[in-house]
Amino acid sequence: ELPEGAYDVVVLGGGPGGYPAAFEAADRGMKVALIDENPKFGGVCLRVGCIPSKTLLHVAKLLHEAEEAEQWGIHFEKPTIDLAKLRDFKSGVVNKLTGGVSQLGKGRGVEMIEGRGTLTGSNSLTVKGPDGKERELHFARCIVAVGSQPAVPKIFDIGDDRVMNSTGALELKDVPEKLLVVGGGYIGLEMGSVYAALGSKVTVVEMTDGLLPGADRDLVKPLQTRIEQAFDRVLLNTKVESLEATDGGIKATLSGEQIEGGSRTESFDRVLIAIGRRPNGKTCGVETTKAEVDDRGFVVVNRRMETADPNILAIGDVAGEPMLAHKATREAKIAVETIAGEDAVFDNRGVPAVVFTDPELAWVGLTESEAQRDGVKVTVARFPWGASGRAQTIDRTDGLTKLICDPESGRILGVGIVGANAGELIAEGTLAVEMGAVAADLAETIHAHPTLSETLMEGGEAVFGQATHY
Numbered sequence: 001e002l003p004e005g006a007y008d009v010v011v012l013g014g015g016p017g018g019y020p021a022a023f024e025a026a027d028r029g030m031k032v033a034l035i036d037e038n039p040k041f042g043g044v045c046l047r048v049g050c051i052p053s054k055t056l057l058h059v060a061k062l063l064h065e066a067e068e069a070e071q072w073g074i075h076f077e078k079p080t081i082d083l084a085k086l087r088d089f090k091s092g093v094v095n096k097l098t099g100g101v102s103q104l105g106k107g108r109g110v111e112m113i114e115g116r117g118t119l120t121g122s123n124s125l126t127v128k129g130p131d132g133k134e135r136e137l138h139f140a141r142c143i144v145a146v147g148s149q150p151a152v153p154k155i156f157d158i159g160d161d162r163v164m165n166s167t168g169a170l171e172l173k174d175v176p177e178k179l180l181v182v183g184g185g186y187i188g189l190e191m192g193s194v195y196a197a198l199g200s201k202v203t204v205v206e207m208t209d210g211l212l213p214g215a216d217r218d219l220v221k222p223l224q225t226r227i228e229q230a231f232d233r234v235l236l237n238t239k240v241e242s243l244e245a246t247d248g249g250i251k252a253t254l255s256g257e258q259i260e261g262g263s264r265t266e267s268f269d270r271v272l273i274a275i276g277r278r279p280n281g282k283t284c285g286v287e288t289t290k291a292e293v294d295d296r297g298f299v300v301v302n303r304r305m306e307t308a309d310p311n312i313l314a315i316g317d318v319a320g321e322p323m324l325a326h327k328a329t330r331e332a333k334i335a336v337e338t339i340a341g342e343d344a345v346f347d348n349r350g351v352p353a354v355v356f357t358d359p360e361l362a363w364v365g366l367t368e369s370e371a372q373r374d375g376v377k378v379t380v381a382r383f384p385w386g387a388s389g390r391a392q393t394i395d396r397t398d399g400l401t402k403l404i405c406d407p408e409s410g411r412i413l414g415v416g417i418v419g420a421n422a423g424e425l426i427a428e429g430t431l432a433v434e435m436g437a438v439a440a441d442l443a444e445t446i447h448a449h450p451t452l453s454e455t456l457m458e459g460g461e462a463v464f465g466q467a468t469h470y
């Protein structure tokens with residue numbers, strides 16, 4: 001028996017997992033509370049993730065294009081950068097969107113509660129508000145959507161604010177002359193690109209033998225070529241052994257085969273640690289319920305987003321990889337459908353991944369390297385952008401579109417794109433994978449000319465035959 005005033009659903013965490021879950025539940029007539037310790041609802045994504053990073057990357061792109069215009073006979077003077085104004089632009093975007101989430105929630109009758117929530121059992125949690133006061137809430141179901149945080153190993157935690165995580169880097173306090181980026185994943189490369197465009201000499205250090213581990217190498221190649229031009233150095237198979245704060249800068253000891261003599265110490269003005277994110281499953285009282293949390297801090301869920309506790313569901317970064325906003329939002333819908341008694345499962349065939357660098361890199365579904373690793377027989381069709389009229393008109397022929405298909409049926413199992421606007425273009429590939437389209441579906445669909453989307457159509461032609469332009 002729940003006490004009077006209990007909620008049908010309490011959502012813990014107001015990110016791109018939590019707030020859509022709360023909205024969906026309210027739209028279905030449930031009594032809902034949404035709790036976040038940050039007064040700006042919208043989570044990491046809106047506050048210190050996707051949105052501010054893409055705002056700054058937009059500016060980086062503009063700076064690059066202004067520079068490149070020289071080749072087309074257009075000369076711009078060297079730009080001057082007003083950092084305060086740029087920060088204002090970024091904060092303005094964040095504030096507009098986080099404000100929008102609050103408004104939308106209130107409009108739907110969601111009780112938006114600011115405070116830190118801690119589960120105290122399968123039907124209750126306490127919330128500590130900004131005034132330090134605690135209140136107890138009761139619920140029939142709780143959706144845990146507490147997200148993740150940057151992982152910073154102890155050896156890099158030297159208590160100096162010149163050593164930053166992604167949140168610190170997004171603050172854009174200054175443009176350091178020399179920036180060390182530890183980690184060649186998407187966050188390191190995106191933030192490194194922003195600082196490089198603003199004028200920093202960027203060194204990126206990656207422990208493995210390639211940037212963006214997980215992505216197909218032929219897609220990474222054009223990106224790496226551009227990154228090597230924009231950055232000062234890309235050091236692969238290299239480790240940062242230690243960091244030390246001095247008055248003149250942060251001294252980093254780097255070791256690896258690309259380092260002369262195997263190891264050396266060098267000074268940087270700032271260091272960005274971007275080696276991954278840690279789920280928050282161990283930080284909000286889940287252990288007081290029957291739900292399980294694994295060693296890494298993920299709450300263990302099934303494909304209906306249920307945990308081992310019938311009252312507790314989990315979604316988003318805290319519920320497993322890939323840690324991406326749109327995966328969290330999809331899971332939000334599944335969780336609420338499950339609560340509503342529908343036969344819902346997360347059975348999507350692909351979750352698109354986009355790296356918003358220059359060029360952009362995007363993929364969905366099966367990758368070629370996964371197919372090789374798992375011994376899946378596939379036919380791969382590649383359409384290089386040198387053969388695309390649209391790519392020529394924007395002078396960006398360094399792209400590549402590839403389709404990974406079933407060799408018998410031609411069914412599209414995966415799509416990978418590197419090139420300008422790959423992040424937008426992947427949507428068509430995602431739809432193709434999701435709907436079980438075959439190569440002919442892409443080949444025989446009329447694509448507007450001249451657009452980069454034609455590379456998907458021509459890729460479709462190339463699966464069993466010949467692309468018109470290649």
Ligand code: FAD
Pocket residue numbers: 012013014015016017018035036037038042043044045046048049050051053115116117118145146147148166187280283284315316317318323324325326327328356
């Ligand atoms: P979160 O967004 O982490 O939200 C969790 C919320 O819960 C937070 O607001 C937190 O304050 C709150 N919270 C946590 N514990 C408690 C508690 N005990 N009580 C109350 N509140 C609590 N993803 C993409 O898809 N595309 C991108 O381009 C992209 N870019 C990124 C760039 C950066 C720099 C970073 C760091 C991440 C990026 N991501 C991107 C990842 C994306 O931000 C996450 O996948 C997404 O935010 C996860 O959503 P979530 O709802 O699971 O959790």
